[in-house]
Amino acid sequence: MKVAIDGPAAAGKSTVAKNIAKQLSYVYIDTGAMYRALTLAARRQNVNVQDEQALAQLANDVTISFRYREEGQDVLLNGDDVSHAIRETDVTNHVSDVAKHPLVRQHLVAMQRELAEESNVVMDGRDIGTYVLPKADLKVFLIASVEERAERRHKENQEKGIESDLEQLKQDIKRRDQIDSEREMAPLIKADDAVEIDTTSLSIADVTHKILDLIRDVNETKGV
Numbered sequence: 001m002k003v004a005i006d007g008p009a010a011a012g013k014s015t016v017a018k019n020i021a022k023q024l025s026y027v028y029i030d031t032g033a034m035y036r037a038l039t040l041a042a043r044r045q046n047v048n049v050q051d052e053q054a055l056a057q058l059a060n061d062v063t064i065s066f067r068y069r070e071e072g073q074d075v076l077l078n079g080d081d082v083s084h085a086i087r088e089t090d091v092t093n094h095v096s097d098v099a100k101h102p103l104v105r106q107h108l109v110a111m112q113r114e115l116a117e118e119s120n121v122v123m124d125g126r127d128i129g130t131y132v133l134p135k136a137d138l139k140v141f142l143i144a145s146v147e148e149r150a151e152r153r154h155k156e157n158q159e160k161g162i163e164s165d166l167e168q169l170k171q172d173i174k175r176r177d178q179i180d181s182e183r184e185m186a187p188l189i190k191a192d193d194a195v196e197i198d199t200t201s202l203s204i205a206d207v208t209h210k211i212l213d214l215i216r217d218v219n220e221t222k223g224v
C-alpha cells in the first residue's frame with residue numbers, strides 16, 4: 001500500500017501522515033524534510049540557493065537519511081541529527097528556492113522512490129501523487145485557508161521556541177506556496193485522482209479518521 005499526501009504548507013500533512021503510519025505500522029517518509037536538509041547544508045556552506053549546479057553537486061556530496069524511533073523519526077545530515085535545525089525560519093524561507101531546481105529534484109526524487117520500495121508507506125510532500133508515486137494506491141490532497149495554516153504554524157513555532165510573527169508567517173507561507181505552485185518541474189498541484197480534504201475546520205483526529213477510512217476502502221476493493 002502506497003499512500004500519497006500532498007498539499008500546501010502547514011495544511012496538516014505530516015501530522016496526519018505520522019498518525020496513519022503509527023496506527024497501521026506503515027513507514028512514514030517526509031519528503032519536505034529532505035529538501036529542508038539540503039537547504040540547511042546549502043546555507044551552512046554558503047551555497048547560493050539560485051545556483052542549480054552547485055546545489056546538485058551538494059546533493060551528491062551530502063548524505064540525507066532518516067533514523068526511525070519508537071516515537072517518530074530523526075532527520076540526519078551526514079549522520080548528524082538536524083531534525084530541529086531544518087525547521088528554523090532561515091531554512092523555511094529558502095527551501096522553495098532550492099526545491100525549484102530540476103537537478104535537485106531529480107536527485108531527491110530518486111531517493112524517495114527507493115525509500116518507497118518498502119512494503120507499506122505513507123509519503124507526504126508536494127508532488128507525491130503527481131510525480132514521485134503516480135501509481136499510489138491512495139492520493140490525498142489536504143488544503144486549508146491560508147489564515148488557518150498561518151495560525152497553526154504560529155502556534156507550533158511558539159511551542160517549539162521558534163521566533164514567529166503571525167502576519168509575516170502568512171506572507172512567507174503565501175510566497176512559498178506560490179514558488180511551489182509555479183515552478184516548472186513537478187509543481188504543487190492536486191493529482192486528478194486525488195481526494196481533496198479541506199481541513200480548515202476539521203480536527204487532526206477528524207482528518208486522520210477520514211484518511212484511515214479511505215485506506216480501508218482501498219484495501220476492501222483490493223480484497224486485502
Ligand SMILES: Nc1ncnc2c1ncn2[C@@H]1O[C@H](COP(=O)(O)OP(=O)(O)O)[C@@H](O)[C@H]1O
Binds near residue numbers: 155
Ligand atoms: N486539522 C488540524 N487542526 C488543527 N491543527 C492542525 C491540524 N492539522 C495539523 N495541525 C497543526 O498544524 C501545524 C502544521 O501541521 P503539519 O502537519 O506540520 O503541516 P504540513 O506537514 O502540511 O506542513 C502542526 O502544529 C499541527 O499540529
Ligand SMILES: Nc1ccn([C@@H]2O[C@H](COP(=O)(O)OP(=O)(O)O)[C@@H](O)[C@H]2O)c(=O)n1
Binds near residue numbers: 010128
Ligand atoms: N515533495 C516535496 C516536498 C517538499 N518540497 C519543498 O520543500 C518545502 C518544505 O516542505 P515541508 O513539507 O517540510 O514544508 P511545511 O509545509 O511542513 O512547512 C516546500 O515548501 C517545497 O518547496 C517539494 O518541493 N516537494
